[in-house]
Amino acid sequence: MKTFLWLSLVVEIFQISFSEAIDRCHSVEYSVFGMFLKGHTFKTAKVGLPEECYFKCQDEFTCQSYNYFISEKVCELNNRTREARPEDFLPDRSRFYIKRLSDRVPLGSSQELPAESCSEIKASEGKDMADGDFWIYSDGTDHAIFSQKIPGNWQKMNTDPVCFGARDNQHGTFHVPKSGQIKAMKLIHRSGSIRCNRVDEPSYWGCRYSLYGNNYFMTIITNGNKKSLFPPLENLMAFKSGSNHQCGSKKHFYNPFGVGHKSKELEFSHLVDPLSVSRKEELQIWYGQDWMDCSESKNTGQTCVDVFAWYV
Numbered sequence: 001m002k003t004f005l006w007l008s009l010v011v012e013i014f015q016i017s018f019s020e021a022i023d024r025c026h027s028v029e030y031s032v033f034g035m036f037l038k039g040h041t042f043k044t045a046k047v048g049l050p051e052e053c054y055f056k057c058q059d060e061f062t063c064q065s066y067n068y069f070i071s072e073k074v075c076e077l078n079n080r081t082r083e084a085r086p087e088d089f090l091p092d093r094s095r096f097y098i099k100r101l102s103d104r105v106p107l108g109s110s111q112e113l114p115a116e117s118c119s120e121i122k123a124s125e126g127k128d129m130a131d132g133d134f135w136i137y138s139d140g141t142d143h144a145i146f147s148q149k150i151p152g153n154w155q156k157m158n159t160d161p162v163c164f165g166a167r168d169n170q171h172g173t174f175h176v177p178k179s180g181q182i183k184a185m186k187l188i189h190r191s192g193s194i195r196c197n198r199v200d201e202p203s204y205w206g207c208r209y210s211l212y213g214n215n216y217f218m219t220i221i222t223n224g225n226k227k228s229l230f231p232p233l234e235n236l237m238a239f240k241s242g243s244n245h246q247c248g249s250k251k252h253f254y255n256p257f258g259v260g261h262k263s264k265e266l267e268f269s270h271l272v273d274p275l276s277v278s279r280k281e282e283l284q285i286w287y288g289q290d291w292m293d294c295s296e297s298k299n300t301g302q303t304c305v306d307v308f309a310w311y312v
């Protein structure tokens with residue numbers, strides 16, 4: 001009987017605060033009875049009344065939501081919302097869940113509240129996530145974090161610029177900061193350029209020699225075994241059979257469609273099947289002729305870039 005009275009009191013308190021909240025703003029998050037967010041509690045607190053959890057949450061910078069454990073009168077403060085982790089939002093008749101209403105710090109917007117990935121930020125904060133600086137764990141399994149400017153879903157892969165030359169195996173290398181599935185990559189030019197002979201103008205990405213036609217690039221991202229990833233091998237081209245060019249029928253160049261020799265940014269076509277990468281895996285950037293060891297003796301210069309990947 002006592003418990004029953006107490007429960008009806010809880011319900012009443014929340015009905016009142018809910019309707020008051022509706023008066024104040026149009027979209028409100030209210031308590032979800034019989035549900036809780038599992039596995040994201042960073043602090044618990046015993047209280048007299050469930051409403052005190054509101055203030056406990058309000059006092060914690062990283063508090064995003066809380067569960068109330070009814071029989072124990074315990075607030076479980078969470079550092080995620082159910083939007084960020086829908087898979088962890090589960091039924092439990094002994095609890096209810098409330099999202100923090102005011103002054104909630106957007107996930108990933110601060111070093112104290114890093115997100116696991118850009119996708120998690122999008123899920124948590126909605127589709128209107130602004131471009132800007134976000135804090136992300138370099139990997140789900142450790143606590144190294146890095147800050148970066150992310151337009152859309154792009155994550156930076158390198159710290160120092162990655163430089164690649166055009167002859168004698170001068171490929172650039174970098175290491176994947178975070179395991180996951182990648183659907184696209186892009187390179188942003190930082191400095192330098194390459195010449196593929198003494199006559200033609202330098203290019204950031206390709207070769208202007210007339211045999212390569214108007215606009216053909218040779219900047220290729222490979223795995224540690226020199227297998228072409230961006231573009232994939234099937235999208236690379238070779239000279240027609242019978243060509244007497246040194247590179248003959250070796251596939252090593254491509255048409256980047258809409259990007260020029262001095263374009264600041266080279267974005268590769270999105271893959272149909274995302275590519276799996278592991279943290280610390282080495283990837284390389286090659287200039288096509290150096291990659292295939294052909295027609296490279298007169299090449300000079302190097303290009304330095306930042307590397308970005310789009311994690312799905």
Ligand SMILES: *[C@@H]1O[C@H](CO)[C@@H](O)[C@H](O)[C@H]1NC(C)=O
Nearest residue numbers: 039040041042079112113114
């Ligand atoms: C978030 O909470 C989990 C426990 O649920 C904890 O392991 C993690 O360190 C917390 N993260 C932050 C940034 O407080």
